[in-house]
Amino acid sequence: MHFLDLLGFFSANIVPAAALSGVSLLNVLLPRSPHRRWSCQCDALRNVWFFPKTHLTLPSSPMAYPYPHDSCNPLLEPHSPCTLDYHAVFSINATGLSDIQARIRFPRKHNFRLAIRNTGHDYLGKSPGAHSLFLWTKHLKSFSFLEKYKGLKYIGPAIKMGAGMGGIEAYWFANFSWPLGSGRQLPDLRLPLTLGGGHGPFSLKYGLAAEQSLYLSMTVKAVPDNHFSTAYITAPDNGTNTKSIYFALMKFLGALPGIVIAVVSAMWVAAPFGSMLMPAFGPGLRQDDIDKLLRCTLERMDNLGLEDQYPYSEFPTFLSADNSLTSSWNVSDYNIGGRLTDNLDGLNSVSLVSDVAVNPYFRETLFSAVVGTPIDYNGLASNQAAQDKLTNDLLPLLAKLTPKGAAYLNEADFQQPDFKWAFYGDHYEKLFVIKQKYDSHDIPYTKTAVGGDRRM
Incomplete structure (x- = not known):
């Protein structure tokens, strides 16, 4: 039929x-x-x-x-x-x-x-x-601002939201923001992203989305609004400058620890069409601060003769900065896998608290490397082969560079062979005990969730 x-x-x-x-x-x-x-x-x-x-x-x-x-x-x-x-x-x-x-x-x-x-x-x-x-749960929408929330470990402003609230919907209220993931770039994100950790423009300054959670519904910390700066770099691949683009990208990666220390979120892409920084997003930073962080990369690109574009802006509020961001490309066009990469030489980002379920390896992470193979919408078999290439070839190469082993479970390979360690690390056994206590029959379950292998 x-x-x-x-x-x-x-x-x-x-x-x-x-x-x-x-x-x-x-x-x-x-x-x-x-x-x-x-x-x-x-x-x-x-x-x-x-x-x-x-x-x-x-x-x-x-x-x-x-x-x-x-x-x-x-x-x-x-x-x-x-x-x-x-x-x-x-x-x-x-x-x-x-x-x-x-x-x-x-x-x-x-x-x-x-x-x-x-x-x-x-x-x-x-x-x-x-x-x-x-x-x-998409239509469970509610929103209220709690000016004087009092909890066991936090006293201060908070926001209470229903599960159906979206990223941009939940971002801004009464001159306060919630450190969530992307707004305009990924407007379909909802609060459940917190269950996987949830990273975004605020992560280096305030921690992951999971670390903002205070209570059910859910109730999360609110942070004062501030000024923000953004910057983009694009270097198209014209067929003759591929090596130069990689040399410039190496320079950018060398500058990345300093960018992280300055609590700047930087989303970058290397693909057949070229390399893009889209964008660098600096909470509480001025435009001069962003320029200094990217100066060595821009100088390298100039020395290599690359034709690049460098639009940048400064905004008085988070909402105005978020509204300026360009929409991301189609996020469902790729089979994906990922790996958390450190090589920080002792550098730590915002520390995770001990009772957050996120893989503790996030404390040492410099960036989340997400790799993908294009989806063929006309052939399920060819897509399985492309996903297998990620699982068996591409991700093992990344794993050699990150022997401690970890992946961000919201942007990872659903075939990850060691998912318990890669997604949850030392926290898995504790999480499994909690799962058995409250859901011993595995009513909600998925392949890569805690206890998911019991249904396979």
Whole structure:
């Protein structure tokens, strides 16, 4: 059966099995029409199939291409399979605490899997939830500012938010910010990113997102607003300057410890199209401060004769700085894997507190190296081969450079062979004891989560 022959529907709180992938997208994005117009509908859907926003507003359509196993893929031939396959059986739109409590009891009673999904911004297959009941938390939106929060280890301003609050939504309130991840660049991020640690422009100054958590719902520390500076560097590869670009990149990497000490977040890319710093983001820094940190890299690029661009700006508030950032490229176009890289010679970033579950190796990390192979939307087999290349060839090369072993579990290889150590380090056994205490039946589980190997 072709996916255009299936028609899904939505009720107030329950999304049936038919509302999946291409099916739900057609019903939401495109009007129903006779068979003669299906070709136009297919073309329209194919044009946006690559973008996360096509999938993330819906309860079961995965952002990451491999996980539905090509079921209902509009880029394939018309008579390609369209079945539930690795999709959830039902999705529950959680609108309050009672919904969550009831939906957790139900799969426990009937012995099947519960998957929890927000927007579905996910590379490791945690949100698709094969054969499961989805608990969809995207619409749990609440926001309140607590001027005088008092806890066991923190007294001061805080923000209380619902799970459905997005990065940019939760960023700024009453002249206070929360040190979250990207806002404009990755607007589909939601609060569950904290469960993996959560890094972003504030991480070097205040620590990871997980370190800001104070209480359930969740309640997080708030920090005063400040001025910010940003800078971009782009050096396109014209086919004759590849070696020069690598020499310039080596100079930048040599300057990276100083950039980290100055609490500047720097997102950089090396790809066939060239090298990009996009951007360097300095909380509380002036433009001259950013210029000094990048001067040696810019001078090297000039000496190598590279044609580069260096736009920079200074902003009075975080929100104005974040609004200036350029949107990232399509984040779902790659199979990815990652490795945390140190080589700091004793340099430590913001210390993690002992009761945070994040891998303690984050204390020694200079940068998170994320590598990727392009996704082929027309072939699941070729994509598995590309992912295997990451697992078996590319990531082991990075591992040789980082023998202590660690990876940021939100941007990692879902096939990571030693995921317990790589993702959790010395904290794994303690986390496993907690998992057994509160979820001995493994109702919510994923392959690379604590205890996930018990279901494999």
